[in-house]
Amino acid sequence: MRRNFNQFQLVRFAELPWTPDPSAEPTDKNSLPQKIKDVLARVGVQGNALACGLSGKEIIVRYLDMPALPKDERKTAIRYQAQKYISFEMKELYCNFDAEVDRQSKRMKVLFLAVKKSVVHDYLALFSSIGYKIAALEPAALSLIRALFHAAPSKNVEPTLILDVHNDGAVNIVVSKNNMILLSRDCNISKFSEPPAPLDFTSLTGEVRLTLNYFSRNFEEEKISRIVLCAENTPELADWEERLRGEFGVPVQPGVPAGFVLDKEAWLSPAVLVAVGLAMRQLDDTESSKLNLTPEESEKSAGQTEAVSEEREKTALQKSLVTQAVCAVVFLLAAHFFLSFRVAALNREISSEVPLVEVRRQESELTAENSFLKSLINGRVYVTKKMSELARTVPTAIQLLSWRYTDSETESTAANVSSEFRWQVYTESVGNALLETNRFVAALKNNADFMAGFGLIRMNPNQDESGGANSVFKIDCLTAGGG
DSSP: OEEETTEEEOOOOOOOOOOOOTTOOTTSTTSHHHHHHHHHHHHTOOSSEEEEEEOTTTEEEEEEEEEOOOHHHHHHHHHHHHGGGOSSOGGGEEEEEEEEEETTTTEEEEEEEEEEHHHHHHHHHHHHTTTOEEEEEEEHHHHHHHHHHTTOGGGGSSOEEEEEEOTTSEEEEEEEETTEEEEEEEEEOOBOOSSOBSOOHHHHHHHHHHHHHHHHHHOTTOOOOEEEEEOOOOGGGTTHHHHHHHHHOSOEEEOOOSSEEOSSOOOOOHHHHHHHHHHTGGGOOSGGGGOOOSTTTSOOOHHHHHHHHHHHHHHHHHHHHHHHHHHHHHHHHHHHHHHHHHHHHHHHHHHOOOOHHHHHHHHHHHHHHHHHHHHHHHTTOOHHHHHHHHHHHOOTTEEEEEEEEEEOOOSSSOOOEEEEEEEEEOOSSHHHHHHHHHHHHHHHHTOHHHHTTEEEEEEOTTOOOSSSSSEEEEEEEEETTOO
């Protein structure tokens, strides 16, 4: 596979029909290893690392619903939980899992995968005999899902039922959502008749109905949105899409991957679709791409897991006892300090008394501020009136920047309520700027309407803020009777 921007291109592929021959020697040119070696050489595969898909009969798939756990505790807990639903000993299996955590409900949905070690060793030995190594082993159902939906993930946000139908009657039924396997089961729809009918539609609908019933019981909040039929392009299957649609009342579409560019018109069989999904592993950055059942990527043996589980249970119990003891001590100390603080506060409230001089001083300052506010109201000193007089008086070279009332009272000084103006003078020199400012201040002092409510105007000592010709000045207009 090759990826160009958001499009995937199928560069080369080949299919190898093969019938097992138990009597064939591994070195025989018609043996499976030699046929695989020949077809890989024919299509120009480079390198010696392969990804391999396991059929549904070889893989164990379990879907678990568990409390959400920290990442470092999941492996042990999941293996322990999965053991309840598997008839094999964990030490006989290679395992891996994919977990999806729902933080709101504090639960996690787990896809647990396992394969017998003897099966994996057979695959490893087969490819090792012709100079190749297996870098990845995954369920063929997962490869099929990647081929169908990786380039168009929005098409798998609702549960989709996938029918992987083979010519010999073997069928893998998969329910997928968000590129994750929710359910997988294998069956056979061959009908023993004369002549033989390996693909029997009635048998298929019966298996699909069983799957839907099981799914609805175990996933009550989910509903199958559509069916995808992956099968050979043969005349006997030409009307199966329409018949499935009429049988189950949901949309049915062929297994055609989205986002693909094919060099020529071609029908991709289920086997090629699986191979395409395997080839896309290196382009897949989702969690499902990390599901690998090779010995290097699988989990610890069952014995190690059980030992670790017991040790972690002991450690967890010890931590719980220590935590409870620490919490009890912290609670007692907190109660002690809280009571001590309350007693000290009550003592201060009983013994403390504000001096009369301080009360009178604060009363005087509040009276001064109140008088100032009354003078503004009685004298009709409004912002609009002041601004009008200011605009009528200001010369062209001066631009007003801001105007605000200030209250600079402190603990040691009386109230000093004033009105502060800031403006910028645009002129060629600092001297001219100061001269323009003095003229402006003099004009304001002679404006009776502007001075209403003000006692005097004084220049702020830090009037020149810019240090250049275009200087910014401040003046304070103190209220009549202000401190």
